[in-house]
Amino acid sequence: MIELQDITWRVDAPHASAESRGLTILDNVSMTLPEASTMAVVGPSGSGKTSLMMMIGGLEQPSAGSIVINGQTITALSEDARADFRRHHIGIVFQAFHLAPAMSALENVMLPLLLSHAPNAEKVATQRLEQVGLGHRLRHFPSQLSGGEKQRCALARATVMSPAVVLADEPTGNLDDENSTLITDLLFSLAREEGSSVLLVTHDASLAANCDAIVTMRDGRLTQHAEAASAGPSAPTASMPTSMSTSMSAPMPVPSDGAASHLEGRIQ
Numbered sequence: 001m002i003e004l005q006d007i008t009w010r011v012d013a014p015h016a017s018a019e020s021r022g023l024t025i026l027d028n029v030s031m032t033l034p035e036a037s038t039m040a041v042v043g044p045s046g047s048g049k050t051s052l053m054m055m056i057g058g059l060e061q062p063s064a065g066s067i068v069i070n071g072q073t074i075t076a077l078s079e080d081a082r083a084d085f086r087r088h089h090i091g092i093v094f095q096a097f098h099l100a101p102a103m104s105a106l107e108n109v110m111l112p113l114l115l116s117h118a119p120n121a122e123k124v125a126t127q128r129l130e131q132v133g134l135g136h137r138l139r140h141f142p143s144q145l146s147g148g149e150k151q152r153c154a155l156a157r158a159t160v161m162s163p164a165v166v167l168a169d170e171p172t173g174n175l176d177d178e179n180s181t182l183i184t185d186l187l188f189s190l191a192r193e194e195g196s197s198v199l200l201v202t203h204d205a206s207l208a209a210n211c212d213a214i215v216t217m218r219d220g221r222l223t224q225h226a227e228a229a230s231a232g233p234s235a236p237t238a239s240m241p242t243s244m245s246t247s248m249s250a251p252m253p254v255p256s257d258g259a260a261s262h263l264e265g266r267i268q
Ligand SMILES: Nc1ncnc2c1ncn2[C@@H]1O[C@H](COP(=O)(O)OP(=O)(O)OP(=O)(O)O)[C@@H](O)[C@H]1O
Pocket: 011, 012, 013, 014, 023, 025, 043, 044, 045, 046, 047, 048, 049, 050, 051, 052, 095, 247, 248
């Protein structure tokens, strides 16, 4: 379960004059995404969709407001504690993938498992890569993968731990219809079969329409919220603050620890 309460994020605009320095990227955003449900975040370029995902992933700290994930107020945690929480509970697919270039597809997907000391890392990672149609690309490096293959590898890495929260920024952006269906099925099965809260940023109308809820962002605000007709009592919600209101990418956080240190050393 993800709960956002009045999230505002202000930054100093680069190279701005004193009067126009403050830039509000997220403006009073509140929403709830229960476990075992899916939410699509839509909206024009620059409206704050990626920023919202960064916040929920604990990669940025808001200027005001709180974020609670499965009972843990992540906005109250130190950066290290947030990274630890993220490693165990959150899977992120970045808009720009952020695969470790010096690692093979298999090593990229094994990394979260090794960092968590999960058993059978190679077997589990191989199965997930097979599930996204990359069983024949295990030993390829990111530079040897197509855009869609990189995207599927990133998705395999983000979901290999079956995390409580999956955040995906344009997960089908580079994919053909067949692979898009493959990825969509995987994301929806994580929600339905493993109970994950899945939040997708997407421009794909049919993908959005299949989610339990759709929220629209504009100028950092949540401006619109639609629920699927099938949504039950625990459906996702988003509340509109005083004005109407409205969401992610950054390098994969790389915690340090023994089992994976030989891999970490190769991340650039
Ligand atoms: N660290 C930052 N410092 C200053 N401005 C930022 C920062 N991060 C994002 N922005 C600005 O915040 C706005 C929202 O950016 P964001 O990446 O969240 O948009 P988006 O909705 O994901 O767009 P797209 O659909 O193009 O990916 C943009 O105007 C961007 O320039």
